Amino acid sequence: xxxxxxxxxxxxxxxxxxxxxxxxxxxxxxxxxxxxxxxxxxxxxxxxxxxxxxxxxxxxxxxxxxxxxxxxxxxxxxxxxxxxxxxxxxxxxxxxxxxxxxxxxxxxxxxxxxxx
Amino acid sequence: xxxxxxxxxxxxxxxxxxxxxxxxxxxxxxxxxxxxxxxxxxxxxxxxxxxxxxxxxxxxxxxxxxxxxxxxxxxxxxxxxxxxxxxxxxxxxxxxxxxxxxxxxxxxxxxxx
Numbered sequence: 001x002x003x004x005x006x007x008x009x010x011x012x013x014x015x016x017x018x019x020x021x022x023x024x025x026x027x028x029x030x031x032x033x034x035x036x037x038x039x040x041x042x043x044x045x046x047x048x049x050x051x052x053x054x055x056x057x058x059x060x061x062x063x064x065x066x067x068x069x070x071x072x073x074x075x076x077x078x079x080x081x082x083x084x085x086x087x088x089x090x091x092x093x094x095x096x097x098x099x100x101x102x103x104x105x106x107x108x109x110x111x112x113x114x115x116x
Numbered sequence: 117x118x119x120x121x122x123x124x125x126x127x128x129x130x131x132x133x134x135x136x137x138x139x140x141x142x143x144x145x146x147x148x149x150x151x152x153x154x155x156x157x158x159x160x161x162x163x164x165x166x167x168x169x170x171x172x173x174x175x176x177x178x179x180x181x182x183x184x185x186x187x188x189x190x191x192x193x194x195x196x197x198x199x200x201x202x203x204x205x206x207x208x209x210x211x212x213x214x215x216x217x218x219x220x221x222x223x224x225x226x227x228x229x
Contacts, residue, residue: 003160042120042207042219043161056216089159098215104151105217107161 031098
């Protein structure tokens with residue numbers, strides 16, 4: 001069974017430029033998560049989707065970040081415009097049913113973003 | 117509020133040594149889940165174990181073992197006879213009633229040959 005797929009793996013951009021990350025979850029997983037992981041820290045949740053609906057986006061900086069999950073499968077996370085402080089690894093994860101506390105999240109390899 | 121503390125930032129051992137990674141948690145929930153993930157240099161977080169708050173039985177899986185103690189709010193992870201391939205960053209995480217998973221800052225384990 002294929003795991004969570006993310007692309008690109010690495011991205012280097014100038015500040016103020018836009019950038020987008022793509023994620024394809026494990027087949028059959030209804031819940032999709034985007035995390036940001038700063039250097040030397042654990043992942044922090046940005047947004048969680050249950051199918052097409054964003055059920056928790058309280059930590060998403062909405063002035064510059066946006067996300068979508070059309071058709072309840074793959075998802076795109078966008079930053080526009082990027083700032084120096086956005087340099088981090090952006091991780092996507094999926095789970096069968098995130099409404100249950102028992103659910104286990106499975107992670108993709110992440111996209112390492114460097115903003116110059 | 118939920119919180120995970122991994123006090124050990126970095127640990128270095130020589131191959132075949134046993135090593136224990138500490139995890140202390142804080143939560144007001146009575147039902148919660150604890151997790152350990154491994155993050156090798158490739159970057160992907162690999163799920164290792166999930167433990168619910170009502171099950172304090174220790175678990176062993178090969179060279180890995182976990183010690184869950186509610187009395188001390190700890191969920192420690194031991195690797196027996198460590199190998200170079202165990203070198204990675206290990207994260208402890210907590211998921212409570214709001215299904216919001218909180219991760220610790222991680223412990224970087226280096227196993228030297």
